[in-house]
Amino acid sequence: MIALELLAPAKNLECGIAAIDHGADAVYIGAQRFGARAAAGNSIDDIRRLCQYAHRFGAKVFVTVNTIIYDDELTATQQLIQQLYEAEVDAILVQDMGLFRLQLPPIALHASTQTDNRTAEKVRWLRDQGFRRVVLARELSVDEIVAIHHAVPDMPLEVFVHGALCVSYSGICYASQYCFGRSANRGACAQFCRMKFDLIDADGRELEHQRHLLSLKDMNQSQHLLELIEAGATSFKIEGRLKDVGYVKNVTAAYSEALNAIIHQHPDKYCRASRGYCTYTFRPDLQKTFNRGFTTYFLHGRQPEIFSPDTPKALGEYVGKVKELRRDSFNVAGTASFANGDGLCFFNDDNELEGFRVNRAEGNRLYPQQMPARLRSGVALYRNSDQQFSRIMSRPSAERRIPIRLQLGVTSDGFSLSAEGSTVTISFEHQEAAKPQRENIIRQLSKLGGTVYECSGVDMPTDFDYFIPSSLLSDLRQQLVAALTYKTSYTTPTRNTSKTSSTGPLDPNIANNLSQQFYASDRLTAYELHPDSRPLMQCRHCLRYSLGRCVKHGGQKPDWKEPLMLRLGDGRMFRLEFDCNKCQMNVYAAD
Numbered sequence: 147m148i149a150l151e152l153l154a155p156a157k158n159l160e161c162g163i164a165a166i167d168h169g170a171d172a173v174y175i176g177a178q179r180f181g182a183r184a185a186a187g188n189s190i191d192d193i194r195r196l197c198q199y200a201h202r203f204g205a206k207v208f209v210t211v212n213t214i215i216y217d218d219e220l221t222a223t224q225q226l227i228q229q230l231y232e233a234e235v236d237a238i239l240v241q242d243m244g245l246f247r248l249q250l251p252p253i254a255l256h257a258s259t260q261t262d263n264r265t266a267e268k269v270r271w272l273r274d275q276g277f278r279r280v281v282l283a284r285e286l287s288v289d290e291i292v293a294i295h296h297a298v299p300d301m302p303l304e305v306f307v308h309g310a311l312c313v314s315y316s317g318i319c320y321a322s323q324y325c326f327g328r329s330a331n332r333g334a335c336a337q338f339c340r341m342k343f344d345l346i347d348a349d350g351r352e353l354e355h356q357r358h359l360l361s362l363k364d365m366n367q368s369q370h371l372l373e374l375i376e377a378g379a380t381s382f383k384i385e386g387r388l389k390d391v392g393y394v395k396n397v398t399a400a401y402s403e404a405l406n407a408i409i410h411q412h413p414d415k416y417c418r419a420s421r422g423y424c425t426y427t428f429r430p431d432l433q434k435t436f437n438r439g440f441t442t443y444f445l446h447g448r449q450p451e452i453f454s455p456d457t458p459k460a461l462g463e464y465v466g467k468v469k470e471l472r473r474d475s476f477n478v479a480g481t482a483s484f485a486n487g488d489g490l491c492f493f494n495d496d497n498e499l500e501g502f503r504v505n506r507a508e509g510n511r512l513y514p515q516q517m518p519a520r521l522r523s524g525v526a527l528y529r530n531s532d533q534q535f536s537r538i539m540s541r542p543s544a545e546r547r548i549p550i551r552l553q554l555g556v557t558s559d560g561f562s563l564s565a566e567g568s569t570v571t572i573s574f575e576h577q578e579a580a581k582p583q584r585e586n587i588i589r590q591l592s593k594l595g596g597t598v599y600e601c602s603g604v605d606m607p608t609d610f611d612y613f614i615p616s617s618l619l620s621d622l623r624q625q626l627v628a629a630l631t632y633k634t635s636y637t638t639p640t641r642n643t644s645k646t647s648s649t650g651p652l653d654p655n656i657a658n659n660l661s662q663q664f665y666a667s668d669r670l671t672a673y674e675l676h677p678d679s680r681p682l683m684q685c686r687h688c689l690r691y692s693l694g695r696c697v698k699h700g701g702q703k704p705d706w707k708e709p710l711m712l713r714l715g716d717g718r719m720f721r722l723e724f725d726c727n728k729c730q731m732n733v734y735a736a737d
Contacts (some may be wrong), residue, residue, distance in 0.1 A: 147414075147415070147416065147417045148375075148380060148415060148416050148417070149380065149416075149417055149418065149419040150171075150375065150380060150381075150382070150405055150408075150409070150416050150417070150418060150419060151171040151172050151206075151380060151381040151382065151418075151419040151420075152169060152170050152171045152172070152382055152384075152398065152401050152402055152405055152418075152419075153170065153171070153172045153173070153174060153208070153304065153381050153382060153383040153384065154168075154170035154172070154173050154174075154384050154394060154397075154398045155173070155174060155175075155309075155384055155385065155386040155387040155389065155394065156173045156174065156175040156196070156387065156394070157175075157186045157386075157387055157388060157389065157390070157391075157394075158175075158186070158188055158192065159188065159192040159193075159195060159196055160391055161389075161390075161391050161394045162175055162196040162199075162200070162207070163196065163199055164391050164394050164395050164398075164544075165394050165395075165398050166199060166200050166203060166205050166546065167424065167544045167545070167546050168394070168395050168398040168399045168402065168424060168426070168543075168544045168546075169398055169399055169401075169402025169403070169406075169424045169544075169546070170205060170398050170402070170420075171205055171206070171418055171419040171420040172200075172205055172206040172207070172208060172236070172381070172419070172420070173196065173200060173205070173206075173207050173208070174207075174208040174209070174210060174239065174383075174387070175188055175193060175196065175207065175208075175209055175210070175387070176188060176209065176210045176387060177190070177193065177209050177210075177211065177226055177230065178190075178226075179219075179222070179226065180210075180211045180212075180213045180215065180219070180223055180226065180333075181209075181210035181211065181212060181213065181333055181387075183210070183333055183387045183388055184332070184333035184334050185333075185388060186387045186388055190229045190230070190233055193207065193209060193230065193233050193235065194233035194234070197233055197234045197235060197236075198234075201234070202548075202598055202631065203420050203421050203422045203546065203548065203598065204419075204420040204421040205419075205420040206236035206237070206419075206420075207235050207236055208235070208236060208237045208238065208239055208256065209230050209235050209237075209238050209239070210238070210239045210258070210387075211223065211226065211227065211230075211238045211239065211240055211245070212239045212240055212241040212242075212258035212260050213241060213242070213260075213331060213332050213333050214241060214242050214329075214331045214332065214655050214657040214658075214672055214674065215242045215244055215245070215657060215658055215661075216657055216658055217658045217659055219658075220244065220248065220658060220660060223245065223248065224248045224249060224250070227245075227248070227250055227251065227253065228250075228251055230253065231251035231252075231253045232251075235253065236254065236639075237253065237254035237255065237256050237278065237279070237639070238253060238254075238255060238256070239256045239257075239258040239281070240255050240256065240257065240258055240261075240277075241258045241260035241261055241317060241331070241655070242655070242657065242658070242661055243275070243661050243664045243665065244656075244657075244658045244659075244660035244661030244662075244663075244664060245660075246275065246276070246660075246664055247660035247661075247663060247664055248660065252638055252639060253639060254278040254279075254639035255276060255277050255278060256277060256278060256279040256280070256281060256304070257272045257277045257279070257280045257281060258281055258316075258317075259281040259282065259283060259284065259306070259316045259317070260316050260317035260331065261317055262283065262315050262316065262317045262318055263280050263281060263282050263283055264282070264283040264285065264286060264290075264315065265294070266293060266294045266297035266298055269282075269294050269297070269298045269301055269303075270297065270298045270301075272301075273298055273300070273301045277301075278302070278639065279301070279302045279303075279304055279381070280301055280302075280303060280304065281304040281305075281306075281383070282294070282303055282304065282305050282306075282379075283315055283316065284306045284311060284312070284316070284365065284443065285315065285443065285444050285686040286305075286444065287444050287445055287446065287447055288370075288373050288374065288377050288445055288446065289447075291303065291305065291374065291377040291378060291379060292377045292378060294378070295377060295378025295379075296378070299378075302380055302381065303378055303379045303380065303381070304379070304380075304381035304382075304383055305374055305379040305381070305382060305383065306365060306383045306384075306385055307365065307366075307367040307368070307371065307374070307382045307383060307384065307401065308364070308365055308366055308367065308368065308384045308385060308386075308397055308401065308432075309364055309365055309384055309385025309386050309389075309397075310362075310364055310365075310385050310386070310438075311362040311363070311364065311365050311441075311443060312339070312362075313339040313360045313361070313362055313453075313683065313685050313687050314339070314683035314684055314685050314733075315684050315685070315686070317331065317655065318654060318655075318681075318683075318684050319335075319682070319683050319684075320673040320674075320677075320680070320682045320683075321338040321339070321682040321683055321720075321733065322334070322335045322336040322337070322338050323673060323674055323677075324673075324677065324682050324735055325338055325714075325718070326338075329673075329674045331655055331672070331673075331674065332674065337458075338360075339360040339361055339362075339683075340358060340360075340361045340458035341358070341360075341714060341715075342356045342357060342358055342714075342715060343356070343357065343358075343359050343360070343712040343713060343714060343720075344356060344712070344713040345357075345359060345689070345710060345711075345712060345713075346710065346711040346712075346713055346719075347706035347707050347708065347710055347711075348706075348707040348708055348709055348710075349706075349707050351706065351707075353693075353706055353710070354455075354693075356715070357455040357456065358453075358454060358455050358456065358457065358458050359453070359455055359689060359712065360453070360683075360685075360687070360712075360733075361438070361453060361454050361455065361457075361458040362438075362441070362443075362452055362453050362454065362687060363437075363438050363439040363440060363441040363451075363452060363453065363454045364437045364438045364439065364440055364441070365385070365440070365441060365442070365443050366432060366437075366440035366441070366442065367382075367442060367445060368400060368401060368404050368432060370442060370445055371401075371404055371405060371408060372408050373445070375408065375416070382401065382405070384397050384398065384401065389435075389436065391539070392435060392536060392539035392540070393435045393436055395539055395543055395544065396428075396430055396431065396432070396434055396435045396535075396539065397430075397432060397435060399424070399426055399428075399430040399544065400430035400431070400432050402424060403430060405418065406418075421548050422546045422547055422548040422598065423546070423547060423549070424544050424545065424546045425544065425545050425547075426543060426544050427538060427541075427542075427543045427544070428535070428538045428539070428543055431463075431535075433462065433463035434462075434463065434532055434535045436460045436462075436530075437460060437461065437462065438454050438457070438458065438459070438460060438461060439454055439461050444686060448686075448688075448691060448699060448729070450691075450692070451692075452687060452692070453687060453692055455692075456493060456497050456498070456499065457493075457498070457499035459491075459499055459530075460530045461491065461499075461528045461530060462489075462491070462528045462529045462530030462531070462532075463482075463528060463529050463532075464526060464527070464528055465478065465480055465482035465484075465490070465527050465528065465529045466478040466479050466480020466481070466482055466510075466526075466527055467479050467480065467524055467525065467526055467527065468492075468521060468522065468523050468524060468525045468527060469523065470523065471521065471522075471523055473517070474513060474514075474517060475511055475512060475513045475514075475517075476511070476512060476517075476521065477510050477511045477512070478510045478512065478527060479510075480510070480527075482510075482529070484504060484507035484510070484512060484529075485504075485507055485532075485533045485534045486504060486505065486506055486507055486533065487503065487504060487531075487533040488503070488504040488507065488529055488531060488532060488533050489501060489502075489503055489504075489529065489530050489531025490502060490503075490504060490512075490527050490528065490529055490530070491527075491528050491529075491530055492518075492521065492525045492526065492527050492528065493525070493526070494518075494520040494521075495520055495522070500518060500520060501530065502514045502515065502516065502518050503515050503531075546598065547598060547599065547600040548598055548599050548600065549599075549600050549601075549602040550565045550566055550594075550599050550600070550601065550602060550630070551565065551601075551602050551603045551604075551605065552564070552565050552591050552592075552601060552603070552604045552605065552626075553565065553604075553605045553606075554587065554591065554604060554605070554606045554610070555606075555607070556576070556607065556610070556612070557571055559573045559574075560572045560573040560574045560575075560576075561574060561612075561614060561618075561622065563591070563622040563623070563625075563626050564626075565599075565626060565630065566630055568626060568629040568630055569626075570622060570625040570626045570629055572618055572621060572622055572625075574614065574618055576612055577612060577613045578611060578612065578613065579611050579612055579613040580613070583611075583612070583613055583614065584606065584610070586616065587604065587606070587614065587619060588604045590616050590619035590620060590623070591604050591619055591622070591623050592604065593620075593623065594623070594627065597627050597631065598631070599627065599630065654671055654672075654673070654680070655671065655672045655673070656669075656670050656671040656672055657670060657672035657674065657675060658670070679734070679735075681723070681732035681733060681734055682720065682733050682734060682735055683732065683733035684730060684731075684732055685730065685731045685732070685733065686729070686730060686731075687731065688724065688729070688730070688731040689710070689722065689731060690704065690724055690731070698726060698729075708722075708724075709721050709722060709723065710722045711736060712733070718736075719736035720733050720734065720735060720736055721733075721734045721735075721736050722734075
């Protein structure tokens, strides 16, 4: 059986618990420091509480320690990892190889996508260093994942399946650091790629004006999970450690149901990596939560329309077209139902996204708080804030239960109750029953409400004919539940502790002396410490292709003169280099 893991994001303890309740097999969360989302830090105490909750279901907790580390932070990093180990965290995600030179506890290490994992050579090298899992680059296709799995079959592979996309390969984007002094490798990305640019050719001709040319749509692989499973991936990661609890609930539930459907079709081949089943008070719908429109990215090779040049904001779900406008209202041609307070948006005549709030909804006639001046008949409408759905998400919306089967037995001086490998006993003088007791015993022992467990049956010897007072049955049940509740699935992992110098792929982000020793390097190479002329971004997204000018892929021959330049609104320029041998676009600072 291949265990499939749904890995959900957690901004905080509340989101982490919600992820578990809605079907996650594992959760990833940030500590106070050294995570690639600096705005999503959590205390050790909260992480410990999340571990205790998750481990009840056999679910795991991973913590992001995936920034580059400076020399004066190495001691604090070692102390943090020791605290995470003592909190019974299952693994940490790592970018900086200097950590291998620290005195770490025996905690599993996962290679973050920040280590730029896009080749079998890199994955094999990471395995040899002692990593127990690799998070692959988002840009990889099914065929590329297959090739990596076949080349390194003993390395578990984690893939992103949903959420925001970085336009640059992760770990080698320095645009935010260059422009704003905020390093993506330090968890402080300023989202340079979501900004507006002009596209200028070498003659100074403006080809595109103030468009979001580097902003990608959001990933959605919900219809392609089986392909990823068959390619060799076993962990399926939802992006979103900055997202709210409603996003976590909805997206986790949607993917959990998708994985369950696959397992239902292949029950002898796959199983979930944790225990329990979930029931929901809502129907999961990926269109209902934040998205910029969806793409499968490079799953099946290079595809058109992976970027969202008109807006980096959430579009939401399409709800119909504007039909008739009046002075203070309009109606919508479509089948969607609306509620007071819904947030709607549309693209105006300047192709800019414009939003407004519905003050009152009467069927398909909507009364905005203020009528948008540029709303026109025939315009497509999108809902990016669904009030009714948000109200459901704000309340308890899922319940997760672990079915257990109880075994009642007879001991020499009383009775025993067992489940899940745990047994409790009571001493009570055996008394023959004056009338049948089986139904009452089953009824009393099955009362597991208020716990994470659900009784799927009670087994008793066929000749069981004893009287046990209901109060003693209740005591037996409570003692067993206590034994099960505090039983944890956490086990101390083994790790390759050999500290070999690198002979594999070079890391461009050496930021401390221990990392320098690890690579046997003669210098610190982190851009944050020594800015140089390397590309600010390396992108599989290519503007030549997206604008229909890639002859290699059937586009028209460009009518512009290269090199092309991107120009920010403040006038700063960035040169584009098209590396057709690698099918890659590099972004350089113009100076």
